[in-house]
Each structure stands twice: as structure tokens, then as C-alpha cells.
Amino acid sequence: MKKVVFLLPFLLSGCAWLAPHYKRPEVALPKTCDGVGAVARDDREWWQRYGDPVLDQLESEAQQRSDDIALAKTSLSQAQAQYSYAFANQLPSISVAGSDAYGKFADGKVRAMGQSFQFPNKTSNFGFVGGMLNYELDLWGKNASLSQAAKAGVKGAAYAQDAARLSVAAGVAKLYFSLRALDRNVAILKDSIRTQDDILALVQHQYDVGAVDALLLQDATERRDTVHAALPDMEDQRNNAESALSVLVGRSPQDLIQTGIARGQEIDNLKVPDPTLSVLPSELLERRPDIAMHEQMLIASNFNIGYARAAYFPSISLASLAGVNNIDIDNLYRATSRSWTLGAAMAAPVLDFGRTQSGVKLAKANKNQQVILYQQSIRTAFKEVRDALLAQNTASERDADNIARDEAAQQKLHLTTLRLNQGYASQIDVLAAQSTVQLTELSRVKARLQRLDASVDLYKATGGGFTASAVEGKNR
Template sequence: MRKILCLLPLFLAGCSWLAPEYRRPVPTLPATWNGARVVPRDDRAWWQRYGDPVLDELEAEAARHNDDLALAKSSLSQAQAQYSYAFANQLPSLSVAGSDAYGKFADGRVRAMGQSFRFPGKTSNFGFVGGVLNYELDLWGKNASLSNAAKAGVQGAVYAQDAARLSVAAGVAKLYFSLRALDRNVAILQDSIRTQDDILALVQHQYDVGAVDALLLQDATERRDAVHAALPDMEDQRNNAETALSVLVGRSPQDIVQTGIARGRPLDELSVPEPTPSVLPSELLERRPDIAMHEQMLIASNFNIGYARAAYFPSISLASLAGVNNIDIDNLYRATSRSWTLGAAMAAPVLDFGRTESGVKLAKANRDQQVVLYQQSIRTAFKEVRDALLAQNTASERDTDTLARNDAAAQTLRLMTLRLQQGYASQIDVLAAQSTVQLAELSRVKARLQRLDASVDLYRATGGGFTAAPVKEKK
């Protein structure tokens, strides 16, 4: 018994040699991001670089209450419980067993549990209480493979949680920027309505005195009606964006209905990070949580092959029983003898009609599927980085161009106002210049929003600043 207990640590270690050796698929990676300058930085809270305290508060609120993050946390807890179960399955199990009998035996001697007992011809108690130790020798690494697969599942769940956190943070930032853009658009349209009303009133007066024809009046009327019709649609978009943001940050139904979203800095005053990635292409495989998650799923599927292959080989179990026996008329719990047994059992497959082979084929097919998904996640990641870089550069140029056009329109309005004061222009000329400024401002807001969204997409594509702690080995 002692010798077997001394060998238990060797058996506990097990082995997973039946699982194929894991080799990470090595894709062909570019050396640089098409000449883009790499700026090393630590952006775990990358949204703070936009310089809006309200956005920071919304991100913190989403981290606490978002439903997707709660589901990801629950999935992680499930994976951890599964790993704990798989790890414990490698260890011996100890249970308590007992029996009690009360009756009358014939006068004589009976041999049981390695002991000789004399039974008097009277009513007696016969009892046993002891411990049972069971252990399956993991010679083929079946339980070790299952434990390692579960461990990879935990690490994958950690990365999945990071991916959900990054996705939610990006969604909150983009929705907040859209809300601020819609706020500005509503204000511009309200100014445009007043301008178009004033223009129509002037044209109507000119038409009444015969200075202009009906065609010019009709054109002014249509312009005024178009601006009036655009405002309700813009307000609906703003309300929908505000509601969507309330849901994303995890607010209660009462708060969604009764409480609005606070507003921070105006859109033009928000800082826009430099349109450059913070990592090299080779580092993207480590930083993108979705890529890391798919690799852990691939590792788990690799160990599952070892678990399936172990079914080809015999399973060997050890069982030990030790306790005390009692034959006593008066006191059942006063031991009169001690006993122990040690046994081993082996079960080997002989004919299973291809069940084990099918299990191995299924495990290999799942591993091949995970290889494809892992490679697909890499391709998708590099596509998203490339698209985000191009969008950043384009949005930056468009933002600069619209700013120049907006400044030019504002300068025209100032000059037209001076001409009006000097008698060289009419009020309707000033109002027309003011309308041009408002149209330029709408284009400016659109370009600014595109630039902010492109910067968020770049943060998300390069993995943001996620950090995932490795799963510690249980002892």
C-alpha cells in the first residue's frame, strides 16, 4: 500500500503524448504598415486621449454595467469551473463507506473481510465503517489532455472577455461622437431654418413689389421647406443615438426613458490621436484579443485529439478500502477488528464498431476547423488595420479640406457683411452667404466625425491596450 501511494505523484503527472505537438501556424507578415510611422505608447485607456471627461465616465459606466461584458464574465466563470473539474479529475477521490446489519445468526464461525468471526446463536450487530480511495492511472494522458484543453479554454475565455471589452469601448466612443455630431447638426439646422425664413420673407417682399418673379420665390420657398423637413429627421437620429448609448452603457429601463446622456466637449474641441498604429505587424498577433482567443481554441482542440486517442488504450483503476469491523451485541460502534483491501481493475476496448476512431476523426476535424478560424482571424485583423489606416489618412485630409472651405465661407460672410454696411450689398446677399457657411459647417461636422470614427477603428484594429493575465497552473 505504501509503495503504491509513493508512486501516485508519478501517476498524477500523467502525460499528453497522445496529443499532437502544437505548432502555431506561421503566416507571412508584412514588415511595416506601408511606411506608416510606429509610435510606441501605452493606451490601455485609449479613449482618454480624446480629452473628454464625459466620454471617460461613459466608458467606466459601460465597463461596470454592459450586458455583453457581463456575459463574457459569465463565460469565463464557466470555463474556470470546467478547468477546475478537469484538473480535479486527475486526482484520487476519497469517500466514506459504512454498513450496518442487525439480526440473528446460527451458532458457528464465519470468515469475512479476511477475519474469522464467531457468531453466537443470538441477535447481534454486524457493522463496518471506513474509507474508499479510487484513482484512475493516467498512463496515456487522457485526463491530462482534458485538463490542458480546459486550461486553454480558460485562457481563451480571458481573451474573449478582452475582445468584448475592446468592442464595447469602441462602440461607446463612436456612439458618443455620433451624438455630439448630431447635436451640432441640429443646432446648425435650427440656424439654417431662421436664415431661410428670413430669405423667404425678403424674397416675398420683393415679389410683392414686383422686383423678382415667381420662379425665384418658388426656389426660396423650396429651400426653406427642405430645411424645415430635415430638422425632425435629424432630431430623431439624435434621440435614437442617445437611447442606443444608454443601452450600451448598461443603464436601467427607467434611466433609459427618463435620464439623458450628459454632454462634454464640442466636437471641434475633441483631440484626435495621431493616425499611426502603435504596434508593428508582428506584434498584432499578440495584441489582438480575438486572434489570441482563436489560438487558445486551437490549442484546446489539439489536446482534445490526445483525449480522443486515449480511448484506444486500456484504462486502469486502483481502489483501496480500509476501515474497522464490529460484531457486538451491545455497542455497534465499538470496533472489534480492522480490515483493508487493495485492488486494481483494467478495461480495454476490444470491439466498439468504430466509435473510438470516429471520436478521433471528429477531434481532428475540429482542430482543422480551428486552424482555419485562427488564420481567418489574422487575415481579418490585417484587413481591418489596413482599412483603418487608409480611412484615417483620408479622413484627416478631408477634415483639413472642409476646415479650409469653412474658413473661406466664413470670410465671405464677413466681407459681405462689410459690403452691406457700406451699401454695396443687400440683406439677401448676406443671408445667402450665411446659408453657405451653414452648409460648410454641416460638411465640417461630417468630416470631423469620420476622422474621429477612423481613429477609434484604428485603436480597435490594433488591439487597443488590452492586457490578459495568463492562467495559473493549479497545484
């Protein structure tokens, strides 16, 4: 018995030695991305760089109420419970056992629980109360492998939660920017409607006095009708964007119907962050929550191989029973007889018709699948970084071009107005110049929205301030 007690700490510390040694798959990484170096900065609350308090409030609301984040949190709770269950399987289980028998023994004596009892020659109770201990020796690391796999699952679920937070934050920012762009487009279209109405009224007057023909009047009418038809579609897009943003931030149905989204900075006044990387390419593996999640899934599949291999070896279980017994259950605690037993059982596979082998093959195939998914997540990450950088550059150039075009249209309107005041231009010339300005403003809003969206994509592609070490510190 002393030897068993001495060996118990070693028996409890099962080692997952049948699992393959884990080594992170090697992937060739670039030193820079399109020649852009990394600038050290804190991107954990990157949305604050746009300088809009309303956006900051929406992001805070989404992080607290979003359904996507809440679902990811429940997945983390499930993974933690699964790990607790797997870890508990490595420890002994202790339970209470009891029995009561009622009857009469003809010879007045019986042996039970390793003891000899003298019964009175009358109908009596024979009772027992004690404790039972069961433990499976984890010599092959089966339970340890399962525990380590569940532990990796907890880390993976934590990374998945951070990925959900980043995705929601990016979605809120892009929807908010779209909403502000649509607000501006609706205002421009309303101005354009007034301009086209005025142009049509002047052309109609000219047609009535015979100054222009019916073709020119028809052209003016079609332009006016086109602008009028565009406004309801634009307003529908704005309403849909507002509803989608309300759902994404997790507002209740009552708030969704009765409360609109607050407005902050005009889209032209929103700051566009500097389009530089905050991490080096070699650091991207540690700064993308989806990559970290896939690696933990790979680690879990690696330990699952050890769990499957353990089925080739015998399982050994220990059981111990100790307690007190008495002839009369009513006087159990005055019993003079105590008993204990200690036993062991072993079950070894002999012929399972390839079931264990199939389990090992399945575990290995799952690991190979996780390797592919892990490598694919890395490729996707660098693709998104590259696309975001290129989109930043092209959107910045497009935005600058549209600003120049808008300024030129504004200058033309100013000069045409001066010519009107001096009698060298007509009112219709001024209205035509105003129409040109409105068209360039629509293009400018579109270019600014593309530039803002590209900056959000870059923050998301580089992890948005995520660090794997910070998440591991929370879940140890």
C-alpha cells in the same frame, strides 16, 4: 503496498503525450503597414487622448456595467469551473462508506471483510464504517489532455473578455462622437431654419410688390420646407444614439428613461490623436485579444486529439476500502476488528465499430477548423489595421478640405455683410451667404466625425493596449 505508495506520485502526474506537439501556424507578416512605423506608447486607456472628461466617465461606467462584458465574465467563470473539474479528475476520489445488516445467524459464525466473526445466538446488527479511495491511472494522458484543453479554454475566455472590453470601449467612443456630431447638426439645422424663414419672408415681400416671379418664390419655399423636414429626422437620430449609448454603458431602465447622457466637448474641440501605430505588425499577434483567443481554442483542440486517442488504450482503475466493523452497530467504535481491501480493474476496447476512430477524426477535423479560424483572425486583423490607416489619411484630408471650405464661406459672409453695410448688397445676399456657411458646417461636422471614428478603429485594430502576457499573469 509500499511499491504502490512509491509509484503514486508518478501515477498522479499524467502526461498528455498522445496529443500532437503544438506549433503555432506560420503566417507571412509584413514588416510595416503602408510604410507607417510604430511609436511606443501606452494605449490601455486610449480614450483619454480625446481630451473629454465626459467620455472618460462613460468609458469607466461601461467597463463596470456593460452587459457584453458581464456575459464575457460569466463565460470566463464557466471555463474556470470546467478546468477545475477536469483537473480534479486527475486526482483520487475519497469517500465514506458504511453498511448495517440486521439478522440472526444460525451457526453463530460468519466470515466477512476477510475476517471471521462469532455471532451470539440472537438477532444482531452487523455494521461497517470506513473510507473508500478510487483512482483511474492516467497512463495514456486522457485526463491530462482534458485538463490541458480546459486550461487553454480558460485563457481563451480571458482573452474573449478583453476583446469584449475593447469592443465596448470602441462602441462607446463612436456612439459618443456620433451624439456630439448630431448635437451640432441639430443646432446648425435650427440656425438654417431661421435663415431660410428669413429668406422666404424677403422673397415673399418681393413677390408681393412684383419684384420677383412666382418661380423664385416657389424655390425659396421648397428650400425652407426641406430644412424644416430635415430637423425631426436629425433629432430622432440623436435620440436613438443617446438611447443606444445608455444601453451600451449598462444603465438601468429607470436611468435610460429619466437620465440623459451628459455632454462634454463640442465635436470641433475634441482632440484627434496622432494617426500612428503603437505596435509593429509582428507584435500584432500578441496585441489582439481575438487572435490570442483563437490561438487558445486551437491549443485546446490540439489536446482534445490526445483525449480522443486515449480511447484506443485500456483504462485501469484502482479501488481501496478500509474501515472497522462490529457485530453490534451500537458498539461500533469499540470494535476489535479492522479490515482493508485493495483492488484493480482494467477495461480495454476490443470492438467498438469505429466509434473511437470517429472520435479521433472529429477531433482532428475540429483542430483543422480552428487553424483556419486562427489564420482568418490574423488576416482580419491586418485588414482592419490597413483600413483604419487608409481611413485616417482620407478623413484627415477631407477634414482639412472642409475646414478650408468653411473658412472661405465665413469670409464670403463677412464680405457680403460689409457690402450690405455700404449699400452694395441686399439682405437676401447676406442670408444666402449664411445658408452656404451652414451647409459647409454640416460637411465639416461629418468630416470630423469620420476622422474621429477612424482613429477609434485604429486603436481597436491594434488591440487598444492589450497584451497577452498581462492576461496570462492574471489567470495562472
